[in-house]
Amino acid sequence: MYETNQFINLSEISLLYHDKSIVSESMWQTVCRAIIKDLREEFDLNIRTKRYDSLPESTRQSIRNYINLYKLILGVDRSGNIITYLDRNFETEIKIYYDGTCQGIKGYCPFDIDYKFLPALSFDHRLERYKTIVKREGYRYIAPKTMLGGSFNGALVKMKSQIGGMDLRCGNCHTFRHHKLYYFARIYNFLKLLSIKNIDKNTSHVLYSVNLLAKQYFEHTKKDIKLSEKNTPAQVLSRIRNQISRLVKKKYVIEYIFGENYLCPICEKVNINDHLTCFEAHHTNEALFENGLQKIEFGLYYTKSIKWLIKNLIAQECIYVCRNCHTMITAVNYNENALTILRNEIDTLYVNNFYDNLYKKVNEKRDIIIHWKSLLKNNMNTFPNPFLKMFDYGESIYSALICIYYICEIFSQDTKKEFFIAEELNYIQEKSSSYFKQYKSNLLDLEYIQYEKRLLQYRGFGFNKDIYKITFEGILKAKELIEERSGGFPDEFKELVSHWEHRNRKYNARKQRLSAFDIVLICIYFIYNKEIDFFMNAFHYIIDKENSYFSKHRKKLLNLEYITENQETANSFKEINITPKGITRAEELISLIKRDYFRKYQKLISDWEKRYDEYLMNHNKKNLKK
DNA sequence: CCTTCTCTAACGCGGACGGG
DNA sequence: CCCGTCCGCGTTAGAGAAGG
Numbered sequence: 001m002y003e004t005n006q007f008i009n010l011s012e013i014s015l016l017y018h019d020k021s022i023v024s025e026s027m028w029q030t031v032c033r034a035i036i037k038d039l040r041e042e043f044d045l046n047i048r049t050k051r052y053d054s055l056p057e058s059t060r061q062s063i064r065n066y067i068n069l070y071k072l073i074l075g076v077d078r079s080g081n082i083i084t085y086l087d088r089n090f091e092t093e094i095k096i097y098y099d100g101t102c103q104g105i106k107g108y109c110p111f112d113i114d115y116k117f118l119p120a121l122s123f124d125h126r127l128e129r130y131k132t133i134v135k136r137e138g139y140r141y142i143a144p145k146t147m148l149g150g151s152f153n154g155a156l157v158k159m160k161s162q163i164g165g166m167d168l169r170c171g172n173c174h175t176f177r178h179h180k181l182y183y184f185a186r187i188y189n190f191l192k193l194l195s196i197k198n199i200d201k202n203t204s205h206v207l208y209s210v211n212l213l214a215k216q217y218f219e220h221t222k223k224d225i226k227l228s229e230k231n232t233p234a235q236v237l238s239r240i241r242n243q244i245s246r247l248v249k250k251k252y253v254i255e256y257i258f259g260e261n262y263l264c265p266i267c268e269k270v271n272i273n274d275h276l277t278c279f280e281a282h283h284t285n286e287a288l289f290e291n292g293l294q295k296i297e298f299g300l301y302y303t304k305s306i307k308w309l310i311k312n313l314i315a316q317e318c319i320y321v322c323r324n325c326h327t328m329i330t331a332v333n334y335n336e337n338a339l340t341i342l343r344n345e346i347d348t349l350y351v352n353n354f355y356d357n358l359y360k361k362v363n364e365k366r367d368i369i370i371h372w373k374s375l376l377k378n379n380m381n382t383f384p385n386p387f388l389k390m391f392d393y394g395e396s397i398y399s400a401l402i403c404i405y406y407i408c409e410i411f412s413q414d415t416k417k418e419f420f421i422a423e424e425l426n427y428i429q430e431k432s433s434s435y436f437k438q439y440k441s442n443l444l445d446l447e448y449i450q451y452e453k454r455l456l457q458y459r460g461f462g463f464n465k466d467i468y469k470i471t472f473e474g475i476l477k478a479k480e481l482i483e484e485r486s487g488g489f490p491d492e493f494k495e496l497v498s499h500w501e502h503r504n505r506k507y508n509a510r511k512q513r514l515s516a517f518d519i520v521l522i523c524i525y526f527i528y529n530k531e532i533d534f535f536m537n538a539f540h541y542i543i544d545k546e547n548s549y550f551s552k553h554r555k556k557l558l559n560l561e562y563i564t565e566n567q568e569t570a571n572s573f574k575e576i577n578i579t580p581k582g583i584t585r586a587e588e589l590i591s592l593i594k595r596d597y598f599r600k601y602q603k604l605i606s607d608w609e610k611r612y613d614e615y616l617m618n619h620n621k622k623n624l625k626k
Numbered sequence: 627c628c629t630t631c632t633c634t635a636a637c638g639c640g641g642a643c644g645g646g
Numbered sequence: 647c648c649c650g651t652c653c654g655c656g657t658t659a660g661a662g663a664a665g666g
Binding site for chain 1: 627628629630631632637638
């Protein structure tokens with residue numbers, strides 16, 4: 001629509017048609033409004049008054065907000081450019097001086113943002129955790145956005161009501177101030193040095209670092225975290241881990257699409273190494289979303305896989321810009337009404353120039369995305385998926401099936417043992433004894449495995465045991481899965497299988513298990529070396545079992561001639577001695593256990609030592625009392 | 627548009643206990 | 647001795663509300 005620059009002064013016209021019945025200013029205003037209304041309705045003229053009331057309400061509101069903000073930060077009101085607040089105890093006044101520039105972090109803003117970038121500036125409550133203070137002490141909280149609406153004086157009053165005062169900050173500095181996790185030095189440095197090359201080269205190391213950093217950050221913030229029944233330390237830790245990995249993914253995605261050391265294309269002051277959190281996804285093509293396609297808010301979806309993120313960013317034609325520049329892009333009303341808001345032609349010229357440049361630069365980056373999109377359309381590209389797990393959530397059953405296939409079909413080719421038992425599978429997969437049972441019924445229902453009873457010899461005893469075999473369907477499914485996994489994760493899959501093979505060899509090679517009977521014998525040997533008088537009491541105390549425990553194994557120990565018993569009278573203590581045969585057996589067992597279960601053995605012995613000392617102390621106390 | 631907070635389902639781990 | 651079952655707590659991944 002074409003707009004003239006014609007100004008009409010109603011006061012001049014009024015001289016011609018002066019009606020003496022109009023005596024007050026307010027009456028004159030009413031008449032003027034009526035005249036304008038008539039001109040609009042009768043002649044269909046688009047008249048803009050000085051108040052811009054021909055604009056839509058939302059636009060007017062927006063312009064009013066900008067004008068109020070502009071006045072506030074430059075101190076245009078009568079009291080000068082210092083605004084006075086009360087501190088949090090209503091005791092002393094604090095005065096904050098605004099000069100229209102971002103106050104940054106600790107007084108420094110690296111982005112050079114001043115009043116000409118008005119939309120990018122915002123007020124920020126100076127007190128940290130203002131909200132919680134407000135809730136606890138009953139102060140009034142007004143969101144900086146809503147503060148500016150209405151009249152200028154109203155905005156001023158609202159602002160002054162905020163205890164502790166408001167700082168003026170640009171969007172980028174604002175994110176820094178509130179993103180405490182990113183501000184944590186170790187996490188910040190980790191992300192700064194991280195690049196797409198590091199991740200591709202050693203994905204598992206990155207995951208390990210993320211885990212470690214999460215723990216460190218958790219320790220750092222432990223005091224401030226409110227723990228509850230639902231909000232357990234483990235929950236908090238997992239949240240932190242997620243947050244860090246989100247930042248890692250964000251960096252990966254930006255680097256993958258736009259290259260390393262990405263700069264904000266518009267201001268060219270913000271880079272992903274130093275200011276990762278300042279970057280936001282900007283949808284460059286609004287026309288895509290006219291036909292009901294939903295815009296993705298990417299901030300909510302950094303938990304998704306990198307592949308998903310890259311695909312969708314390209315499909316939705318997004319580029320990354322810093323928060324300040326993004327606000328400038330979206331602030332259409334500011335762009336169109338810069339002169340009205342700033343009331344200064346030189347500044348307006350600057351703003352107009354900025355916007356001209358901005359659109360050019362956005363389009364330059366957009367070309368990159370369009371290029372990616374053409375590759376995507378022609379299926380010319382497969383996107384990386386570094387943090388994807390081989391077995392997704394709920395797919396452990398597949399992992400079990402593949403392992404079963406390898407045990408029954410591949411590893412047993414030499415031994416010709418085509419079945420497995422539950423214990424074996426759990427051992428090979430390094431899981432707890434209840435691991436297999438979780439999938440057993442499922443696998444049986446799907447007819448991937450079948451079972452039969454078989455008498456197996458174990459340590460001289462015969463047991464009817466369930467043994468499991470893989471079925472034909474199971475083999476088919478396993479082969480299909482193997483093809484799928486070894487295609488998607490060639491290295492990881494190879495590594496996994498070789499690990500299983502190693503564990504399988506270890507399982508077949510092991511001669512002894514840490515059985516309860518063996519432990520009893522070793523414990524007796526341990527006590528025998530300590531030369532304790534009260535054998536039974538000491539034994540039960542050290543091995544940490546109830547009083548009947550020894551009797552369970554007594555007969556077997558006597559039968560095998562590992563110990564001898566000697567009881568002089570019916571009421572006297574049994575004297576128990578370990579035989580030379582028992583000693584050699586115990587030593588043999590220890591060397592075996594040390595070889596296979598060194599850590600477990602060490603822990604066992606250290607526990608025994610601890611309880612032995614405790615026992616001696618208690619025993620001596622009793623003796624002293626006597 | 628992004629982050630934090632809170633809640634939740636489903637899976638994972640391992641100890642206790644009793645039957646065969 | 648192994649195995650199955652029960653149980654409590656930890657972990658993972660994500661939804662949704664609310665705040666900036």
